[in-house]
Amino acid sequence: MAHTITIEYTTKKKQQPHVNQLGFGKYFTDHMFIMDYDTEKGWYDPRIVPYQPILMDPASKVFHYGQTVFEGLKAYKTADERILLFRPDKNMKRLNKSNDRLSIPAIDEELALEALKQLILTDQDWIPEAVGTSLYVRPFVIATESCLGVAPSRQYKFMIILSPVGSYYAEGINPVSIHVESEYVRAVAGGVGNAKTAGNYAAGLKAQEGATDLGYAQVLWLDGVHRKYIEEVGSMNVFFRINDTVVTPMINGSILEGITRATVIELLQHWNIPVEERRISIEELVEAQHNGSLKEAFGTGTAAVISPIGSLHYQDEKLVLGDGITGELSKKIYDAVTGIQNGVLPDTYGWTIEI
Ligand code: COI
Numbered sequence: 424m425a426h427t428i429t430i431e432y433t434t435k436k437k438q439q440p441h442v443n444q445l446g447f448g449k450y451f452t453d454h455m456f457i458m459d460y461d462t463e464k465g466w467y468d469p470r471i472v473p474y475q476p477i478l479m480d481p482a483s484k485v486f487h488y489g490q491t492v493f494e495g496l497k498a499y500k501t502a503d504e505r506i507l508l509f510r511p512d513k514n515m516k517r518l519n520k521s522n523d524r525l526s527i528p529a530i531d532e533e534l535a536l537e538a539l540k541q542l543i544l545t546d547q548d549w550i551p552e553a554v555g556t557s558l559y560v561r562p563f564v565i566a567t568e569s570c571l572g573v574a575p576s577r578q579y580k581f582m583i584i585l586s587p588v589g590s591y592y593a594e595g596i597n598p599v600s601i602h603v604e605s606e607y608v609r610a611v612a613g614g615v616g617n618a619k620t621a622g623n624y625a626a627g628l629k630a631q632e633g634a635t636d637l638g639y640a641q642v643l644w645l646d647g648v649h650r651k652y653i654e655e656v657g658s659m660n661v662f663f664r665i666n667d668t669v670v671t672p673m674i675n676g677s678i679l680e681g682i683t684r685a686t687v688i689e690l691l692q693h694w695n696i697p698v699e700e701r702r703i704s705i706e707e708l709v710e711a712q713h714n715g716s717l718k719e720a721f722g723t724g725t726a727a728v729i730s731p732i733g734s735l736h737y738q739d740e741k742l743v744l745g746d747g748i749t750g751e752l753s754k755k756i757y758d759a760v761t762g763i764q765n766g767v768l769p770d771t772y773g774w775t776i777e778i
Pocket of ligand 1: 495658659723724725726727
């Protein structure tokens with residue numbers, strides 16, 4: 424499909440925030456991408472326009488039935504001023520997988536990638552260069568048909584917005600304390616847990632709030648059926664090092680197939696470190712901590728990359744991992760992934776693309 428992406432440049436560039444103010448997802452660049460869909464025309468009118476609010480009918484289906492999906496990836500500026508994206512093709516594939524689950528029409532992945540590149544190039548002066556910073560890219564789709572009948576929308580918008588970011592967690596790469604959630608669950612197999620859709624994140628807020636009130640940074644999610652198998656940590660995939668083997672919950676229909684997760688597995692395989700994707704029960708972790716074999720744990724995601732876990736709080740027990748500092752393997756993975764993403768290390772895996 425040949426599409427021409429039109430560009431309308433802003434006449435009023437925004438003042439950019441200081442790098443120390445960035446945080447995560449608080450500031451947005453000068454432009455955004457939009458493309459519309461309706462059942463007669465398919466996807467049409469791909470365009471880059473000045474960043475601005477959009478007018479929505481209050482009856483738009485997304486407000487009522489949550490028919491929406493999103494993605495997240497980052498663009499980096501290297502020391503020699505090249506712009507790199509990390510495995511963006513995987514995001515576009517996953518976007519369409521989520522679209523399929525939410526009954527949203529597929530998007531031409533090549534066009535979406537082209538749109539993303541052109542938008543980043545348009546706003547390239549917004550890519551922060553300090554260590555630990557990047558330009559977070561948020562593609563998303565919303566159902567815009569104004570109708571309260573519960574049926575797939577006949578109209579949609581696909582949009583991409585950009586946000587210069589620093590660390591996702593205030594702790595950065597320092598270990599965080601985690602509450603093992605026993606009341607709420609995030610998702611069940613057959614539901615939408617493996618799609619990147621708003622409802623999964625909304626469903627997690629209550630437990631997150633409870634954990635925050637108790638002084639923990641995140642929750643560890645257990646499965647919704649047996650309430651004993653590990654699923655995710657906060658909004659990230661999770662890994663544990665038990666002696667010299669790394670284990671992570673297998674893809675089971677309720678957890679998100681993270682791109683950082685896949686990257687970590689591939690790196691470990693390349694380093695000849697045994698890595699297993701399988702069911703992991705909370706009892707197994709408690710036992711492993713008691714006998715000293717649970718050495719490290721960390722979350723993986725685009726936003727934080729690697730987030731080490733310092734302690735797990737399960738029922739009345741505090742299971743401390745390591746000695747409060749980032750584990751050796753967590754640090755090695757963090758340095759390898761961020762090094763490749765930033766162009767500091769050679770990308771021997773072909774994961775980055777330059778735009
Ligand atoms: C990620 O780790 O990239 C996430 O999914 C978090 C995002 C929702 C901010």
